[in-house]
Each structure stands twice: as C-alpha cells, then as structure tokens.
Amino acid sequence: xxxxxxxxxxxxxxxxxxxxxxxxxxxxxxxxxxxxxxxxxxxxxxxxxxxxxxxxxxxxxxxxxxxxxxxxxxxxxxxxxxxxxxxxxxxxxxxxxxxxxxxxxxxxxxxxxxxxxxxxxxxxxxxxxxxxxxxxxxxxxxxxxxxxxxxxxxxxxxxxxxxxxxxxxxxxxxxxxxxxxxxxxxxxxxxxxxxxxxxxxxxxxxxxxxxxxxxxxxxxxxxxxxxxxxxxxxxxxxxxxxxxxxxxxxxxxxxxxxxxxxxxxxxxxxxxxxxxxxxxxxxxxxxxxxxxxxxxxxxxxxxxxxxxxxxxxxxxxxxxxxxxxxxxxxxxxxxxxxxxxxxxxxxxxxxxxxxxxxxxxxxxxxxxxxxxxxxxxxxxxxxxxxxxxxxxxxxxxxxxxxxxxxxxx
Amino acid sequence: xxxxxxxxxxxxxxxxxxxxxxxxxxxxxxxxxxxxxxxxxxxxxxxxxxxxxxxxxxxxxxxxxxxxxxxxxxxxxxxxxxxxxxxxxxxxxxxxxxxxxxxxxxxxxxxxxxxxxxxxxxxxxxxxxxxxxxxxxxxxxxxxxxxxxxxxxxxxxxxxxxxxxxxxxxxxxxxxxxxxxxxxxxxxxxxxxxxxxxxxxxxxxxxxxxxxxxxxxxxxxxxxxxxxxxxxxxxx
Numbered sequence: 094x095x096x097x098x099x100x101x102x103x104x105x106x107x108x109x110x111x112x113x114x115x116x117x118x119x120x121x122x123x124x125x126x127x128x129x130x131x132x133x134x135x136x137x138x139x140x141x142x143x144x145x146x147x148x149x150x151x152x153x154x155x156x157x158x159x160x161x162x163x164x165x166x167x168x169x170x171x172x173x174x175x176x177x178x179x180x181x182x183x184x185x186x187x188x189x190x191x192x193x194x195x196x197x198x199x200x201x202x203x204x205x206x207x208x209x210x211x212x213x214x215x216x217x218x219x220x221x222x223x224x225x226x227x228x229x230x231x232x233x234x235x236x237x238x239x240x241x242x243x244x245x246x247x248x249x250x251x252x253x254x255x256x257x258x259x260x261x262x263x264x265x266x267x268x269x270x271x272x273x274x275x276x277x278x279x280x281x282x283x284x285x286x287x288x289x290x291x292x293x294x295x296x297x298x299x300x301x302x303x304x305x306x307x308x309x310x311x312x313x314x315x316x317x318x319x320x321x322x323x324x325x326x327x328x329x330x331x332x333x334x335x336x337x338x339x340x341x342x343x344x345x346x347x348x349x350x351x352x353x354x355x356x357x358x359x360x361x362x363x364x365x366x367x368x369x370x371x372x373x374x375x376x377x378x379x380x381x382x383x384x385x386x387x388x389x390x391x392x393x394x395x396x397x398x399x400x401x402x403x404x405x406x407x408x409x410x411x412x413x414x415x416x417x418x419x420x421x422x423x424x425x426x427x428x429x430x431x432x433x434x435x436x437x438x439x440x441x442x443x444x445x446x447x448x449x450x451x452x453x454x455x456x457x458x459x460x461x462x463x464x465x466x467x468x469x470x471x472x473x474x475x476x477x478x479x480x481x482x483x484x485x486x487x488x489x490x491x492x493x494x495x496x497x498x499x500x501x502x
Numbered sequence: 503x504x505x506x507x508x509x510x511x512x513x514x515x516x517x518x519x520x521x522x523x524x525x526x527x528x529x530x531x532x533x534x535x536x537x538x539x540x541x542x543x544x545x546x547x548x549x550x551x552x553x554x555x556x557x558x559x560x561x562x563x564x565x566x567x568x569x570x571x572x573x574x575x576x577x578x579x580x581x582x583x584x585x586x587x588x589x590x591x592x593x594x595x596x597x598x599x600x601x602x603x604x605x606x607x608x609x610x611x612x613x614x615x616x617x618x619x620x621x622x623x624x625x626x627x628x629x630x631x632x633x634x635x636x637x638x639x640x641x642x643x644x645x646x647x648x649x650x651x652x653x654x655x656x657x658x659x660x661x662x663x664x665x666x667x668x669x670x671x672x673x674x675x676x677x678x679x680x681x682x683x684x685x686x687x688x689x690x691x692x693x694x695x696x697x698x699x700x701x702x703x704x705x706x707x708x709x710x711x712x713x714x715x716x717x718x719x720x721x722x723x724x725x726x727x728x729x730x731x732x733x734x735x736x737x738x
Binding site for chain 1: 556561562582585586588594600614617618660
C-alpha cells in the first residue's frame with residue numbers, strides 16, 4: 094500500500110473522531126446554508142426578473158419620446174402595425190406587441206369608477222409571458238375584460254354592459270359601451286386593480302388612435318439577446334428618434350434588487366468562510382499541538398519539515414472538501430425537495446397575502462429555489478482554499494519545530 | 503577518518519541553558535566507535551547518555567569540541583544536511599516506541615523507506631525485515647493493537663529497514679518487561695552479528711548491558727570507563 098500524504102492525513106483526521114465530525118458538520122452546515130440561501134436568493138431573483146421581463150415590461154420597450162415621463166395619451170407611436178412586424182422579424186425577438194393605455198371612467202350602472210383602458214394585441218398577449226397568457230377564450234370586438242379588483246370594487250359582473258368615458262388622443266371625448274366578457278386576475282397588478290382590457294383595434298377606435306399605440310413591448314428569447322437587439326433598434330433610422338429602453342432602464346429599482354440578490358450570496362459565502370476558518374484552524378491547531386512529539390519523531394527519522402507541512406495542509410484539505418461534499422448533499426436534498434414544492438414566503442409573515450406588487454407588477458412570493466452548477470463549486474473551492482489558509486499557521490508552526498524539543502513535548 | 507570509524511568525538515561538550523543558569527550535560531567526551539560494534543552507553547540518569555546520542559544522531563550540535571559522524575562534522579551541518587544524515591545513514595529506536603499510530607506495522611517500516619525515496623520495492627523490503635524480526639503475522643496491525651514488546655520490535659524493524667550502518671537506541675528496553683527486553687536485545691545483537699549493523703544504545707538495565715560487546719560508562723558528562731565486554735564474561 095502506498096501511504097501517501099493524503100492517506101495518512103485522512104487517517105489522522107479520525108484519531109479524534111468527535112472533533113473531526115464536529116468540524117465537518119460545521120463546514121457541511123455552512124455549505125448547505127450557502128446552497129440553500131443561494132437557491133432561495135436566485136429563486137427570488139428569478140421571480141423578480143420574470144415579473145419584470147414577463148407580462149408587464151418585456152425585455153425592451155419602444156415609446157414616443159417623453160411618453161414615459163408624461164404618460165400623456167397623445168404621445169403615440171405611429172404606423173405601429175408595420176413597426177411591430179418589422180421588430181418581430183429581428184433576430185432573437187419572440188414577440189413585438191403594441192399596447193395602448195388610457196385613463197378612463199367606467200360606469201357599470203349609475204356610479205363611475207376610475208379605470209385604465211389597456212388595449213392589447215390579443216394574438217401576442219395570449220402567448221406565454223403575455224398580459225393574458227393564462228387566458229384561452231377569445232375576446233371579440235366590443236367585449237372587455239375587467240381586472241378582478243376593479244370588478245369587485247365596482248360590482249361588475251360578466252355579461253354586464255359598461256360605459257367607458259375618457260379623453261381620446263386627439264382631445265375629443267371618447268366614449269362607448271362594451272360587454273364584460275370576463276373578470277381577469279393576472280400577473281400584472283395594473284390590470285387587476287384598474288384594468289379594462291380590450292382588443293387593440295377597439296382601443297384605437299375608442300381613443301381615436303388609428304394604427305397608433307403608446308408602447309411596443311418586445312420580448313426576446315433570453316436576456317443575452319437584449320443588448321444586440323437594442324443596438325439594432327437604435328441603429329434603425331425609422332426608430333432612432335423613438336425612446337427605446339431595456340427592462341433594466343425601465344424599472345431600475347427592481348433590477349437593483351436583482352443585482353443585490355446576487356451580492357447577498359457573496360456576503361453569505363463570506364460569513365460561511367469565516368466560520369470555516371475558525372472551525373478548521375481550531376481543529377488543526379489542537380491536532381498539531383497534540384502531535385508535537387510525533388512530529389518531532391518524524392523529523393528525527395529524517396522527515397522534512399515540508400512533508401509535515403504538506404501533511405497538515407492535506408488534513409485541512411480533507412476536512413474542507415469532505416465537509417463541503419456532505420454540505421452539498423444536505424443542501425442538494427433541501428433544494429431538490431423545495432424545487433418541487435416551492436416555498437410560500439407569504440406564510441412566513443403570517444398573512445394571507447399571496448402577492449407583492451410593485452410598479453404595477455405582481456411579484457410572486459412562492460419561491461422555487463434554483464442553483465447553478467457553479468454554486469457548489471464556488472463553495473468547494475472557497476472552503477478548500479480557506480481551509481488551507483486556516484491550516485497555514487499550524488503548518489508553519491509544525492514546519493519550524495526542532496525535533497528534539499518537539500520530542501520532549 | 504578510516505572507513506570503519508563511524509563516530510569520532512573529541513572533547514565534546516554540550517551545555518544547556520535554563521534561564522540564566524548553564525547546565526552542562528557533556529563536559530568533554532572523547533571516544534570513537536568503529537563499524538560493527540555493539541556498544542552500550544551506561545551511567546546514572548543525567549550522566550549525558552541521551553545528550554550524546556542526540557549529538558551523534560545529528561538532532562543537536564555540540565557546544566564545543568569536535569564530533570564527526572561518518573566523517574562529517576555535525577557542528578558544521580545545516581538543518582537540512584542533518585536531516586539527510588539521519589534519513590540515509592542512521593537508524594533510530596526510541597524509548598517510547600514512537601510508531602506512527604495511524605499506520606500499520608508494515609506501513610511504519612515502509613514510511614521511512616518512502617522518505618528515502620524508495621519506490622514500489624519498499625513493500626517487499628518492509629515485509630522482508632518484518633519476517634526477519636518475526637513480525638509477519640503482525641504486519642497489518644496498528645500500534646495500538648500491538649504489545650509494548652511488539653511495538654519496539656517494529657521500531658527496530660523500521661530502524662534497520664533502510665540498512666543503515668549505525669542504529670542509535672535510547673533506552674530501548676526501558677518500557678519493556680524482562681522477557682521482552684531480553685528478546686529485543688537479542689534481536690539487535692543478531693542484526694549486529696549477521697548484518698554488521700553498528701548499534702549504539704543507552705541503557706541502565708543490567709540484563710541488556712550484559713549483551714554489549716563494549717561498555718562506555720558516562721558520569722557527570724564525562725567518560726568514566728570505556729571497556730570491552732564479552733557476553734560470556736557477563737554470564738560467568
């Protein structure tokens with residue numbers, strides 16, 4: 094048998110099994126906590142990101158200049174049908190959907206309520222990540238969908254006829270009668286709270302916006318396509334004068350949270366590494382002092398200080414890597430279970446709130462943790478490096494031992 | 503220095519310091535040890551036996567005087583050179599066995615051979631030595647599964663495995679009962695006789711001393727007597 098440094102180091106660890114198990118558990122719990130927190134953070138980040146780039150905001154938006162500041166009905170995009178067709182044909186684009194927003198009053202009977210007309214391209218918005226992605230039934234001309242909270246407030250029922258009154262883009266009075274085809278509860282808080290959703294053509298007609306819209310929502314296959322798309326859009330002479338903004342520019346507060354979530358992971362990693370250093374340094378320090386006599390004997394036999402240093406570093410590497418491996422299993426089991434079941438964060442607050450809304454978007458509180466292949470590797474590399482760092486002091490001490498003095502210890 | 507002269511000590515002194523107090527351990531030891539000797543260092547506790555062995559073993563350096571081991575001046579050797587000397591030319595048997603507890607008997611023997619850079623053949627060599635010392639059946643046992651006598655025999659196997667010319671043993675039988683002490687010293691004597699390994703051991707056990715071929719008595723850090731000895735004389 095080849096009794097390599099690694100094998101001797103491994104056996105040395107089990108000379109004091111209780112101490113080794115405690116040190117391993119400390120590291121394992123740290124790694125499991127790291128994976129769990131990374132998973133939760135990334136799951137939460139996914140929620141936010143999907144909420145941003147999903148039904149409400151998309152990946153890129155095109156508006157008339159100043160529309161985003163003023164939200165004025167008359168700041169419109171012209172020739173929007175051709176524009177949507179052109180943009181949808183660009184590489185990486187999965188959909189380009191025009192939208193119209195306009196503040197109106199809705200009167201189901203005698204009383205009127207403040208509402209927002211949301212005119213949408215039904216074909217595009219009924220697809221995945223569309224405003225009406227959960228809806229299968231078609232919406233005919235003259236029919237509208239009412240947000241469930243508005244419906245509750247205004248006591249609007251399906252099949253009821255409602256009057257909508259507002260100001261058209263040309264300054265004229267906009268008013269018409271519509272039949273409520275359904276009550277909608279979707280991922281967009283604006284729609285739930287005050288939405289009167291109708292087909293784009295109906296909205297254009299109501300608000301005197303022929304072939305016009307306020308917004309073109311563009312979705313791409315993924316986030317990495319966004320920069321190239323924006324560059325292409327801004328380079329197009331027909332679009333260059335328009336306001337073209339990415340999801341990061343549209344909701345900077347939320348994108349900041351997404352970025353922050355990533356950084357929190359590093360903070361947790363740092364805490365775990367500090368705990369690992371303390372555990373490993375303590376274990377190896379005690380193990381070194383207990384074995385001074387043995388190290389002295391080895392030196393007397395002709396063992397080099399370098400070999401003893403390697404032995405202690407190997408023990409640290411074992412401790413770190415096995416601890417991380419065990420922790421990865423713990424963390425993996427937790428993630429495998431919660432990935433299937435999800436974690437309802439709202440229940441932790443003791444309320445029945447199922448959603449958190451911000452900037453018109455619903456942020457789901459049910460989190461499905463997700464980690465990347467890199468997460469356990471980051472834990473492994475960091476802890477092993479930190480283990481070696483923690484072991485460097487006892488190793489240095491052992492390497493400087495005088496064999497005779499050590500044997501007297 | 504002739505080839506058959508392994509150790510040459512000339513007025514060797516060693517003084518330790520306990521705070522400001524100087525404690526002389528050796529006060530001018532002069533002696534020579536030739537190849538093939540079976541030599542006992544005897545004397546009361548504190549007479550300087552272990553100190554002298556430590557100096558010969560290049561674990562320490564003399565305060566003054568000249569000490570050459572295999573023709574090399576110990577005082578002039580650096581830390582690394584002394585480690586090399588210990589590894590390649592000397593074998594050690596300690597009082598307290600000092601086997602590596604996580605290694606089996608065979609692995610303990612192999613370990614020193616591995617330190618010397620021996621390749622795969624070290625296993626064969628370790629088994630050969632263990633067989634010579636009657637330890638084959640114990641080869642796969644760890645030190646805590648061996649008796650004191652068995653551990654010390656493994657320690658001797660480890661010391662001689664690399665075929666050193668000189669083995670230093672500091673009170674090798676101090677922790678052994680009479681029978682085990684007798685067995686061990688006979689084993690060392692056999693290795694001395696059959697393989698020509700020089701043994702220099704310290705002891706104050708008369709049962710061990712009687713096997714020596716030469717006895718050097720140290721008293722107060724000086725050689726009090728240096729006389730040849732034959733086992734037959736001792737038995738008589």
